[in-house]
Amino acid sequence: MIRVCLIEDDPIMGEALVQRLELEGFAVVWHCTGGDGMRALAAGTADLAVIDVNLPDLSGADLFARLLDERVRIPPSLFITGYGTIEDAVRLLKLGAADYLTKPLDPTALIAKLRALAGVHDGGRDRPGDEPLGISASMRHLAGELTRMARHAQTPLLIGGESGVGKEVVARYLHRLQCPDAPFVAVNCAALPETLIEAELFGHEKGAFTGADRRRAGVFEQAGSGILFLDEIGDMPLALQSRLLRVVQGRQLTRIGGSESVAVPARLVCATHQDLAALVREGRFREDLYYRVRVLEIRIPPLRERPEDILWLAERFVADYGRRVPQERRVLTSEDRERLLMHTWPGNVRELQHTLERACILGRGERLALDDARDAPAQTGLKAQAQASERAAIEAALAEQDFSMTATAARLGISRKTLWQKMKRYGVTRLR
Numbered sequence: 034m035i036r037v038c039l040i041e042d043d044p045i046m047g048e049a050l051v052q053r054l055e056l057e058g059f060a061v062v063w064h065c066t067g068g069d070g071m072r073a074l075a076a077g078t079a080d081l082a083v084i085d086v087n088l089p090d091l092s093g094a095d096l097f098a099r100l101l102d103e104r105v106r107i108p109p110s111l112f113i114t115g116y117g118t119i120e121d122a123v124r125l126l127k128l129g130a131a132d133y134l135t136k137p138l139d140p141t142a143l144i145a146k147l148r149a150l151a152g153v154h155d156g157g158r159d160r161p162g163d164e165p166l167g168i169s170a171s172m173r174h175l176a177g178e179l180t181r182m183a184r185h186a187q188t189p190l191l192i193g194g195e196s197g198v199g200k201e202v203v204a205r206y207l208h209r210l211q212c213p214d215a216p217f218v219a220v221n222c223a224a225l226p227e228t229l230i231e232a233e234l235f236g237h238e239k240g241a242f243t244g245a246d247r248r249r250a251g252v253f254e255q256a257g258s259g260i261l262f263l264d265e266i267g268d269m270p271l272a273l274q275s276r277l278l279r280v281v282q283g284r285q286l287t288r289i290g291g292s293e294s295v296a297v298p299a300r301l302v303c304a305t306h307q308d309l310a311a312l313v314r315e316g317r318f319r320e321d322l323y324y325r326v327r328v329l330e331i332r333i334p335p336l337r338e339r340p341e342d343i344l345w346l347a348e349r350f351v352a353d354y355g356r357r358v359p360q361e362r363r364v365l366t367s368e369d370r371e372r373l374l375m376h377t378w379p380g381n382v383r384e385l386q387h388t389l390e391r392a393c394i395l396g397r398g399e400r401l402a403l404d405d406a407r408d409a410p411a412q413t414g415l416k417a418q419a420q421a422s423e424r425a426a427i428e429a430a431l432a433e434q435d436f437s438m439t440a441t442a443a444r445l446g447i448s449r450k451t452l453w454q455k456m457k458r459y460g461v462t463r464l465r
């Protein structure tokens with residue numbers, strides 16, 4: 034059983050935490066003053082500590098600093114701060130705290146963090162829909178909304194949010210909640226060649242066009258009664274948007290070259306990092322389709338707006354690496370945590386994941402090489418220079434072509450798919 038030393042002076046909060054922690058299978062010893070807590074930690078009988086920063090006799094931070102001075106082996110410690118600012122958290126992490134939570138305290142988030150620190154998995158993680166999206170209030174709220182939305186299995190949903198925030202992860206979460214045994218089919222409208230999108234979506238009959246040597250079901254059909262995830266819906270060519278609208282409205286389609294109507298029971302979940310309303314105003318996205326696909330709508334906040342998720346995700350990515358490469362298990366130090374919290378993550382979760390993957394690969398022993406990872410794409414050498422100028426050319430062409438994927442790809446003489454892949458590789462987004 035994991036032993037938790039709880040240092041909390043508020044009697045109501047302390048009692049509630051003891052009850053909840055014991056219910057979750059932790060053994061808790063509760064101390065109401067900093068002095069008592071310090072002596073308990075010095076005795077070395079706890080596996081984890083939960084420490085309120087504001088204690089009557091000495092602050093949680095002072096308590097921690099004194100134990101450090103006395104060279105006590107302090108267990109991984111999670112602080113409860115009343116201020117909720119990153120600066121406070123960073124100060125505590127600098128001292129060596131494992132993590133922090135802000136008041137009002139979310140007990141479920143506390144349990145998740147304690148389990149992560151103790152290296153145990155959530156008991157229910159393997160149940161469908163239980164894999165959490167994050168521990169921040171906004172991601173928990175979003176998970177709750179998805180639970181409600183899962184009950185309306187045919188209503189289209191639009192997921193907005195910057196590139197790399199986890200739109201596909203959220204769509205898959207909805208799928209686990211709604212229909213885990215039905216298909217989940219994902220299509221990226223920006224990566225598909227324009228000439229193939231129609232056949233890919235709606236399928237075709239044998240002989241419908243040159244090369245159509247057999248009947249083929251499109252993704253709408255492949256999704257059956259599951260979920261069809263159309264990523265980057267803002268990049269759907271205008272000509273196809275009216276056809277998509279007809280299918281979404283009538284819930285049936287006709288394959289290219291065919292006449293038979295095929296029922297479409299799948300739920301349509303679209304995603305975009307663009308401002309669809311602005312695309313409508315510019316005449317690049319049909320207004321009627323816009324209203325049709327966003328009957329339900331959610332926006333995933335960028336990582337910088339939910340800093341509580343940064344360390345939680347980071348722990349998961351490092352643990353994932355350890356599972357994949359057991360001979361190279363790495364551990365985040367307090368300096369690593371501090372550095373991760375200070376960065377604003379313009380590339381969101383994807384950037385965090387890639388940074389930690391590189392830091393794990395380049396690390397040694399238990400240590401991650403976070404600095405080296407952040408500097409990895411350093412602009413030295415011929416190859417790096419060629420890549421830097423390729424990236425600059427892509428950014429310039431995108432701006433020149435008003436961020437249209439099709440026009441930019443044509444301007445650069447490459448396919449939309451290649452353009453998409455290069456943008457992903459260089460972390461180029463199309464935000465104005």
Ligand SMILES: Nc1ncnc2c1ncn2[C@@H]1O[C@H](COP(=O)(O)OP(=O)(O)OP(=O)(O)O)[C@@H](O)[C@H]1O
Pocket residue numbers: 165166167194195196197198199200201202203264304306346382383386
């Ligand atoms: N909550 C999460 N938990 C674990 N991994 C996540 C989470 N959110 C995002 N990721 C990871 O971050 C990466 C980007 O996520 P995803 O592809 O869902 O983002 P996106 O918003 O759809 O990106 P894009 O707009 O570029 O298509 C993926 O590798 C995904 O596994």
